Amino acid sequence: MAELTEIGIAEARDLLSKGEVSSVELTTAHSVAMAEAQSLNAMITETPAQAKAMAAASDARRAQADGGEVGALEGIPLAIKDLFCTNDVLTTAGSHILDGFKPPYESTVTDKLWKAGAVMLGKTNMDEFAMGSSNETSYYGPVHNPWRRQGDGGDNRNLVPGGSSGGSATAVAGRFAMAATATDTGGSIRQPASFTGTVGCKPTYGRCSRWGVVAFASSLDQAGPITRSVRDNAIMLGAMAGYDPKDSTSANKAVPDFEAALTGDVRGLKIGVPKEFVLDGMPVEIEALWQQGIGWLKDAGAEIVDISLPHTKYALPAYYIIAPAEASSNLARYDGVRFGLRVDGSDLTEMYENTRAAGFGAEVRRRVLIGTYVLSAGYYDAYYLKAQKVRRLITQDFRDVYEQVDAILTPSAPSAAFAIGEKSDDPISMYLNDVFTVTANLAGLPGISIPAGLSDEGLPLGLQVLAPAFDEETMYRIAGVLEEAAAFTAQPEKWWRSAS
Amino acid sequence: MSVDKATVARIAHLARIGVGEDELEPLAAELSGILNWIEQLNEVDTETVPPMASVHDEALRWRADVINDGGKQADVVANAPDGDNDGDGAFFTVPKVIE
């Protein structure tokens, strides 16, 4: 059965349709692998019984269809980031404050996945309320990256998988979920994808409904898939995306056939390379990988254009005003009254303060305090309003550049995965992880990270393709060509497997 | 801008997060560090730039005025850590509030 966990969605789709494998078999193989991977701590909740029942139902639907039309993800076993509300299944957002919370509703995105025939394996670990770049802020403990440093450095510490979608990325990289949902507010899909050798896409803001996704920063949050290949990613995004009248920020736009965009042909496309993404002190291997990507696209017939996104430097500080401000308000509902944790107090205020002190971890508390501060009387103009103005400048930078180019190529992250604990004492150095990804969130643009090579220590490194709003097709087309050129086949050794 | 202990205490209270006296000093230092880093935004001339709250340039969509929700009392209170169903209905409860 082991090989069933090595295939992706596209291949599984063929095998399932030919009747060579059943969803129950595929699902069981992944559930078993998941159980064996508990030391990675990638899952908060495993749902093998539900998975099996969903898989059996999928097999029955397929039999019923008798070779006819089935869902785009019929029978495909997925892991779901624990930020998506799932009906009657514990949903924690990685936080103590949502203790015991079983939503009586299903998020639009997961509902669409189940309607497309997908199977839920369980809920993945994540940074608390998606605030983090290493998955170390989870109440449920850090996730361990399946990858370890190679070579004679002797540094065998476990590494972070990136964050906040660290559990989802690990489940896909560790081959115990065929694909996973994730969310990206400042880089939370693309950075962990880069750290784990997986493909992670944040689509255009408004492409996937936010209804039923626990909110971090509403104007930035966007759901997307983490998969093992670009094709899988295109298939899965097709099933997740779509207009939702329940989300006022959902785009009323038709969902194209993303998979059909994978033509392998980028001839004549103009690819921008922004000079502001060359950072002081950026590791040579990142710079080299970027040059390598440029070379691959040139070889494939694309035209490389030097571009400037002059306000890039200010994206992270603007983000660290806007996202905490929105979060400070979005997280006000966690008050011990209607769901989750309550810690009693002598009066209402004390109950609130006790509940929220006990329920939120250090990073969430830090951001809620920053957000409260930047919105408070006397500081709003200097911080929040300023950040909103800078946000417009950043967005305008992209609009200007997309007059000249079809897409942009950058590294996904400024480094390979780092060790657990290595950066957790310094918030700002942690925040810098999102330096290449965060601009796309501020401007609402689609971006994808694909594994393109290995670091000197044998860790995966990703390249990022950014595209204009609602042009995920061009993004996928370029990503497909890079994927083929990179021929990234490396896999971590399965050191985590427990005897079972 | 650096924030002092009193400011931390004030915003923690606004945010209803209990913060121990011993935590105020380190938090003040931490938040000051972040705010100082954020203040590089002051280098940007935004005099004539309108603020941007959303990347959408669409107008808000409206829904029809129909009753298609509610009537799910059990779902609404199902997750309440402390509730009361005394026959008159299902309520959330909080420590007594004196107005």
Next chain:
Amino acid sequence: MSNLVEGATGRWEVVIGLEVHAQVISQSKLFSGAATAFGAAANSQVSLVDAGMPGMLPVINEVAVEQAVRSGLGLNAKINTYSVFDRKNYFYADLPQGYQISQYLQPIVGEGVITVDLEDGSSRDIGVERLHLEQDAGKSIHDRHPTKTHVDLNRSGVALMEIVSKPDMRSAEEAGAYVRKVRAILRYLGTCDGNMEEGSMRADVNVSVRHPGDELGTRAEIKNVNSIRFMQQAIHYETSRQIDILEDGGSIDQETRLFDSQTGTTRPMRSKEEAHDYRYFPDPDLLPLEFSDEFVDGIRATLPELPDAKKKRYMAELGLSEHDAQVLVSERDIAVFFEEVATGREAKVAANWVQGDFFALLGKAELEVADSPISAAQLGGLIDLITDGTISGKIAKDVLETMFESGQDASVIVEEKGLKQVSDTGAIEGEIDKVIAANADKVAEFRGGKDKVLGWFVGQIMQATKGKANPQMVNQLLREKLKP
């Protein structure tokens, strides 16, 4: 008229501004599809959005937008075709999201003005600062448990219009007249039912005092006053409280106070005593609210005739006095009732009956026009009987009382009780002859020039006919027969 209050240190002027919270008439809530009806079982009209469940998102109700625009037009106010929803952040037991979605810097309706009518017959213009849409909070119930407050979220998310006045009022009377006028306009428009007992309209009252000509004084805000009478009591109490403090050399705290209807006093609100910092910012779950001028024009085209225009028409076209016109337009229900009674009838007569005897009966029964036991058509029927001479005006008053009790038509009562006016000359002449024969002395007095005696004769005839004789006919016949 002076509204100044005499104090020990001189005369004081009270300055009042009002924030009226008016519940929008709509089927469903501002941002969710849950029902808005009053009086449902606790938490039964709550969507997961209203309960602030994780990941739930608001979607705006088109009728709430239309109603706000309609109300703005009725308040002669500027309609903003671009407005923004903001979050007002604070923690409270009945505020499930931890913020209220409201409009702060860019409301849907801007400045307007309404004319209020005062008891002495004068009128004043009061400025409207703005009208914005916002969510109502849930309800905290403090008397169900000794140590706990219960929370019912049925009201949570119901659409409210907050109508903010300018600080233009100078007396409790003006404040009362303002609220009445706003309520009347909203009822005419059909945008708020104005029912203060059920909480669908309530007011926050800002009161300050100053010596005339001085800068505005520090104000106290009295929250959630739910009747006009209470509001006026609160203003009176607050005025003397503030004057007392200032005259004792003290200063007024800017604070939120509650009105206690048991004692007629106000006291500081304990739960909200700390300084607020609401941290308003644009709600990132919503986009700006935009609509076209055509949308506004479409609503404008459907506006009903509003009280001020109606009053002018009643005076100009129906010939009513200003007072009558004022009373009849003061509430939409009254105007509708009156107009039905007046249709095809003499307007002044209809006006007299509606606001005379009919109102007296309603008042005695403590009923509103809408709850009247007799319809406008029935009152009209009564007037018709007077006009065609079937009954006298005097008999009609009694008939109206019977109608009020039984709900029967006037014609049925007149028939059953045999109240038809006697206009048969022969029958009346017979009675006159009898009276003349029996009272030769009175006849002599009359013929001697004492005209007043005629009245005595009329009384006798009316008595003899149990009031049914047609009074004009009696008069006419008597004069003929008494001629010397």
